[in-house]
Amino acid sequence: MATWTWFHKLGSPPHVYRIAGRFAPWFGWGALLCIVYGLFGGLVLAPPDYQQKDAFRIIYVHAPAAWLSLSCYTAMAVAAFVGLVWRMKIAHAAAAALAPVGASFAFVCLATGSLWGRPMWGTWWEWDARLTSQLILLFLYLGYMALRSAHDDLQRADRSSAVLAIVGVVNVPIIHYSVYWWNSLHQGATVMKADRPSMPTEMLVPLLVMFLGFTLFQLWVLCTRLRAEILDRERNARWLQEQLREGA
């Protein structure tokens, strides 16, 4: 019972609008704190890597960006599923709000990977399994956003892109596996691995803080964009007019 009322509240635009408004500042300031500390810890406090020297510091933005792009896609697909199955409009709005952040960070992940690859591999682009599957993820995002913008009707755009997000998320592990399989056939041991077995604490802590910061940032963007989506989608609703009269 309790879970159902909770679920119901999650689906009601006025509730989500207020909740998102209340939490957004916390997410925003938390993200700022975490990212500032993470960058300070990563760029200033952490010792250089014994092998990659100071170039390893790129990981403090590269890995969180990779995490953000993947978690956004997963969240998008979950929201799309909820929206399709329970016909929850707010879930479609959330999926729409998540796509641009995820896509932009998929790009950041690729670009920083390339910047890291230049001194490490000696080339701007290496057909490394990680980078290649990230590239395909970016393509999936672009397809999703293109499909969303190709439909004039909002409901149809919501539901079509939701089907695509679900098809995409089922494919992500397959793509990931096939790319790693392909890569292991064609690449020798020349490519340097980015992961090390154990990272000293003073390197690891800023990285974890950065992960947290990026996650909070993602939540902040989600809240802000979700509020905008609700404002647009519920423009004729009485509750919204009352809310606005009271002062948003």
Place this chain on the structure above:
Amino acid sequence: MNAGEGTVPTGMLAAAAATFRRDVALAFRRPGQMLQPVVFFLIVTTLFPLSLSPQLSQLRDISPGILWVGALLSSLLALESLFRADLEDGTLEQWVISGQPLAVQVLARILAHWTVSGLPLVAAAPLVGASLAVPASAFGTTMLLLGLGTLCLSGLGAAGAALTLGSRRASVLLSLLVLPLAMPILIFGARGVDLAILGEPTRGPLLLLSALTILTLSLTPWAAASAVRISLE
């Protein structure tokens, strides 16, 4: 699945079989249109020797890639029209109100589409293969892999074609949606052809591609069916 009391058999499989027969018969009435993807396949694969080098030894190294990229692009060509005409003349609505499971109808459509667009590509593969210095011993495996790959792509393409129904610039969008999802097909397929050319066992890629095809054909009809429903709302 008995035929009931009437003379016309009704039921899920009968309806699917009727759809399949209708689609194939319609395609055979326009053989010119049916052959277009094959001609495109031949032309695209001719571009590579002309743009790279006519040396057969070099071509052999890249022939799996050429074959697969050519086949993927060619079978994309026919995908856009997969549901469009049926949306316009109301057949899709008939499918929905017929009470038959829509996904099964879509699966029949996928199989019919593969029969008229995928199989001709498979038949043309030895011709293209020979021009790219693929040894004759590899033809069998190549054709089998291409058959599986095009079937898989027809499944993915059906979902893409159904999603882009009623949208603007559907053909470009369709490629944008389907090609990233088709990359595993390309990877497994091209690797299999590569191994076949080298005369090595091809069981691995063959099994992987078969698994992928079965998975795709068991999931994409549902996705395509819900996309068709959305386009009719």
Place this chain on the structure above:
Amino acid sequence: MNQWASFGEWLAMGGYAAYVWPSIGLAIGTLLLNMVMARRRHAQALQRALRRLAVDGNGNGEA
């Protein structure tokens, strides 16, 4: 902090400055861009909603 002898050395990033700083810059730039775009999106939506409210509030209904 003891690892950096001077501010200049920190900026040089052990010779990898050309790779580290653009990466950091791109990431921060993208964070800021996402922030600005999200805020602008929200502000525009709010503007639209308030304008509607003003029109409806006058009792004229149609704009």
